[in-house]
Amino acid sequence: xxxxxxxxxxxxxxxxxxxxxxxxxxxxxxxxxxxxxxxxxxxxxxxxxxxxxxxxxxxxxxxxxxxxxxxxxxxxxxxxxxxxxxxxxxxxxxxxxxxxxxxxxxxxxxxx
Amino acid sequence: xxxxxxxxxxxxxxxxxxxxxxxxxxxxxxxxxxxxxxxxxxxxxxxxxxxxxxxxxxxxxxxxxxxxxxxxxxxxxxxxxxxxxxxxxxxxxxxxxxxxxxxxxxxxxxxxxxxxxxxxxxxxxxxxxxxxxxxxxxxxxxxxxxxxxxxxxxxxxxxxxxxxxxxxxxxxxxxxxxxxxxxxxxxxxxxxxxxxxxxxxxxxxxx
Numbered sequence: 672x673x674x675x676x677x678x679x680x681x682x683x684x685x686x687x688x689x690x691x692x693x694x695x696x697x698x699x700x701x702x703x704x705x706x707x708x709x710x711x712x713x714x715x716x717x718x719x720x721x722x723x724x725x726x727x728x729x730x731x732x733x734x735x736x737x738x739x740x741x742x743x744x745x746x747x748x749x750x751x752x753x754x755x756x757x758x759x760x761x762x763x764x765x766x767x768x769x770x771x772x773x774x775x776x777x778x779x780x781x782x783x
Numbered sequence: 784x785x786x787x788x789x790x791x792x793x794x795x796x797x798x799x800x801x802x803x804x805x806x807x808x809x810x811x812x813x814x815x816x817x818x819x820x821x822x823x824x825x826x827x828x829x830x831x832x833x834x835x836x837x838x839x840x841x842x843x844x845x846x847x848x849x850x851x852x853x854x855x856x857x858x859x860x861x862x863x864x865x866x867x868x869x870x871x872x873x874x875x876x877x878x879x880x881x882x883x884x885x886x887x888x889x890x891x892x893x894x895x896x897x898x899x900x901x902x903x904x905x906x907x908x909x910x911x912x913x914x915x916x917x918x919x920x921x922x923x924x925x926x927x928x929x930x931x932x933x934x935x936x937x938x939x940x941x942x943x944x945x946x947x948x949x950x951x952x953x954x955x956x957x958x959x960x961x962x963x964x965x966x967x968x969x970x971x972x973x974x975x976x977x978x979x980x981x982x983x984x985x986x987x988x989x990x
Binding site (some may be wrong): 711775779 | 801808818822823827832
């Protein structure tokens with residue numbers, strides 16, 4: 672069964688509101704969908720509350736705006752997610768850097 | 784970690800491929816730690832893509848319901864007719880449900896599906912069970928989906944391929960004469976456009 676979308680996530684407002692076109696969610700690149708899905712999945716598994724992530728996202732967006740960064744919504748989402756996982760002790764920055772390098776160098780090639 | 788607030792600005796504008804690699808690395812680590820499963824991520828993305836807002840296919844159906852000339856063009860040449868509404872990238876044949884005829888779409892070979900119109904395919908669409916049984920015993924499969932057709936109704940099965948995708952034009956429900964095109968589009972579900980559901984009138988469709 673497909674999970675029912677949560678209104679708490681779908682109806683976020685203000686700067687955190689999900690990008691849409693004609694009411695539909697827009698993922699310009701596949702990775703944007705993956706990061707969205709991972710975040711929602713982990714909140715379903717109670718790794719964190721949705722509003723904890725939302726407040727990280729709002730902070731990240733505010734920071735990027737203040738710094739005048741041209742980053743996209745989902746880049747900011749990614750950084751907020753990484754930060755939240757680090758805060759929770761669920762992600763080791765060095766391990767992520769190492770794993771990213773493995774993908775970059777082609778030593779690893781799992782497709783999701 | 785990269786993107787920490789101590790770094791100086793502008794580095795956030797990373798090339799897409801780097802971001803994509805980083806997200807793959809992240810998913811790989813989280814899957815390894817059993818914090819997420821890739822299947823759950825698939826299902827969530829699909830659910831949000833298809834549930835939220837009227838999707839492209841629903842707009843096509845609603846237009847066909849309110850505009851008989853558009854409906855005729857859609858049935859004659861689906862590919863050209865969806866391009867009129869700004870959707871494309873797929874060779875499409877639209878098949879119309881009517882009194883006594885019900886259409887059902889399947890891809891027996893793999894999971895060919897008109898993504899541009901109705902998002903990502905649901906998990907069951909890709910299952911071997913659906914792919915085989917939809918052809919062998921469509922009436923039973925439809926009943927399991929809650930569509931109980933009279934014996935006299937002819938069921939037509941459309942087998943999608945990489946070259947040609949199918950979309951079901953469901954019957955417009957009774958009692959919707961006063962609804963606008965946008966309101967009609969909200970009634971149209973993904974399942975109805977695959978043919979495993981019928982479109983319900985507004986009262987019945989209300990959550």
